[in-house]
Amino acid sequence: xxxxxxRRLIGTELLLALREPGAMFMSIILPxxxxxxxxxxxGVIEIPVERDDGSADLFHVRDVLLAGNIAWVTAAFGIISxxxxxxxxxxxxxxxxxxxxxxxxxxxxxxxxxxxxxxxVASLALMxxxxxxxxxxxxxGNAALVALAIVLSYVAFAAFGxxxxxxxxxxxxxxxxxxxxxxxxxxxSGAFGPRQAFPEALQLVGDWLPLTHAYDLLTFLWLGATWxxxxxxxxxxxxxxxxxxxxxxxxxxxxxxxxxxD
Amino acid sequence: xxxxxxxxxxxxxxxxxxxYGDVVAVDGVSFAVERGSIYxxxxxxxxxxxxxxxxxEGLRRPDGGxxxxxxxxPIADHNRFVHTIGxxxxxxxxxxxMKVREALHLFAALYETFLPLAELSAELxxxxxxxxxxxxxSGGQKRRVNIALALVGDPKIAFLDEPTTGLDPESRFRFWExxxxxxxxxxxxxxxxxxxxxxxxxxxTVLFLNAGKVVTAGPPARLIxxxxxxxxxxxxxxxxxxxxEDDLAALPSVVHVRGTTTSFYVYGDAxxxxxxxxxxxxxxxxxxxxxxxxxxxxxxxxxxxxxxxxEGGKS
Numbered sequence: 366x367x368x369x370x371x372r373r374l375i376g377t378e379l380l381l382a383l384r385e386p387g388a389m390f391m392s393i394i395l396p397x398x399x400x401x402x403x404x405x406x407x408g409v410i411e412i413p414v415e416r417d418d419g420s421a422d423l424f425h426v427r428d429v430l431l432a433g434n435i436a437w438v439t440a441a442f443g444i445i446s447x448x449x450x451x452x453x454x455x456x457x458x459x460x461x462x463x464x465x466x467x468x469x470x471x472x473x474x475x476x477x478x479x480x481x482x483x484x485x486v487a488s489l490a491l492m493x494x495x496x497x498x499x500x501x502x503x504x505x506g507n508a509a510l511v512a513l514a515i516v517l518s519y520v521a522f523a524a525f526g527x528x529x530x531x532x533x534x535x536x537x538x539x540x541x542x543x544x545x546x547x548x549x550x551x552x553x554s555g556a557f558g559p560r561q562a563f564p565e566a567l568q569l570v571g572d573w574l575p576l577t578h579a580y581d582l583l584t585f586l587w588l589g590a591t592w593x594x595x596x597x598x599x600x601x602x603x604x605x606x607x608x609x610x611x612x613x614x615x616x617x618x619x620x621x622x623x624x625x626x627d
Numbered sequence: 628x629x630x631x632x633x634x635x636x637x638x639x640x641x642x643x644x645x646x647y648g649d650v651v652a653v654d655g656v657s658f659a660v661e662r663g664s665i666y667x668x669x670x671x672x673x674x675x676x677x678x679x680x681x682x683x684e685g686l687r688r689p690d691g692g693x694x695x696x697x698x699x700x701p702i703a704d705h706n707r708f709v710h711t712i713g714x715x716x717x718x719x720x721x722x723x724x725m726k727v728r729e730a731l732h733l734f735a736a737l738y739e740t741f742l743p744l745a746e747l748s749a750e751l752x753x754x755x756x757x758x759x760x761x762x763x764x765s766g767g768q769k770r771r772v773n774i775a776l777a778l779v780g781d782p783k784i785a786f787l788d789e790p791t792t793g794l795d796p797e798s799r800f801r802f803w804e805x806x807x808x809x810x811x812x813x814x815x816x817x818x819x820x821x822x823x824x825x826x827x828x829x830x831x832t833v834l835f836l837n838a839g840k841v842v843t844a845g846p847p848a849r850l851i852x853x854x855x856x857x858x859x860x861x862x863x864x865x866x867x868x869x870x871x872e873d874d875l876a877a878l879p880s881v882v883h884v885r886g887t888t889t890s891f892y893v894y895g896d897a898x899x900x901x902x903x904x905x906x907x908x909x910x911x912x913x914x915x916x917x918x919x920x921x922x923x924x925x926x927x928x929x930x931x932x933x934x935x936x937x938e939g940g941k942s
Contacts, residue, residue: 374736
């Protein structure tokens, strides 16, 4: 595929995404609003952090809010927005239409993934700037590890959303399924309130949900966690990395196996 | 009508066969399209027109037979094949939120060479809604956009599936003008239509399909000449007294009579009008003015395909 065509495709997909008010709200407006709302209410609560080397550090809730938000922004994209695009391609015969053009089919999946990545980065950048200006937030972690965790969450949720909607041909069904999967995950992950307040059974369910792992990974890494640090799930950071990686791998295989182009 | 520059073959289907479960949609269809010609496939709904096109386009794998398009196998040589063709599908295939201008630019970017977009847009009357979202367009507007996207890459062979269905007469006229201009530049056009008058006027060759089989094929003028039909007379039943279908069918010059609840449609050779008039005056029946017209493709279609609802000026 020539570079002009790829640029055109990604540019056009970006415009289409910007015309989807629901997705823009979910990826940009809502995380920023949650960030500000929680930042001004519970943001001053202190988070004492003990390092592996025994030294102590002190953070506040507002420092880490945006890390948790980015976890569910990647989940919302992967489970709701990306499947909407792909199901729409299926529903309207768009995959089929491109099959009689020189467009390589994989590009039709890569382009919305690239657009989604740009939107996640934009959302993160916006929260960083606002967080820095409004709350003077601190970052206590390893930027490369945090970036790795964001990429892993993004890929795992994108693969998950693509796999579960691999045969769905109606955007309404796809949206319904996406919301049914995403909403409980969001609540049980602790993103909108501490998991410790939930009944034990719900905490247990939450322990197995990928968003809980992504959320814990990002918040703990933001505060300087290492591979061995134990999160609220009761497992070390590396286990959550591996768990998300495994979900991503299984879902990529399932997507390849079950994906319908028409 | 453009004469094919040479007798080179642009595409060929040999004993093409495709079934969906127990339903055989295309049953041993063979034909060849000359390079630089306008080739029209006609037939009733369910005749296998779209399935035939989809096999030629590489969208469906035939159960049997062979397809060569521009010397390529549409499925095995897919990567080279898609650069040589342009396709308009009956169902849409454009994201509803994409604007018409964006779709044109995106599709143009897929090809090494493409037609001048301003001209394409003007000739197919897209200018007034270039900035509109595809999903907000009317059926005829969507159709025109899809025609433009099929042609934009300046393909060697364009496949157009019912391009003029839902277009008003002015749009149909402009569509054919533009297609013929591309054809004159060397583009081979394979088209399906329900408008037989269009097929007669604009297409070099017509292929009649019915129930998945070829009924007849050839240049429209030749098909009409070979059919032995010259005219069709319509007689209102109410004015005919006791004259029946069999009486009319027994007349020399009459090839076929079709009775409906209100009328008899009498198909015949060059003398059929006189023959019917003489017969009626012998019987002392005066139907008033005899309604007659020269034979056309509708009549060939009707006699060949044997389906109802084509008379009555439906095309």
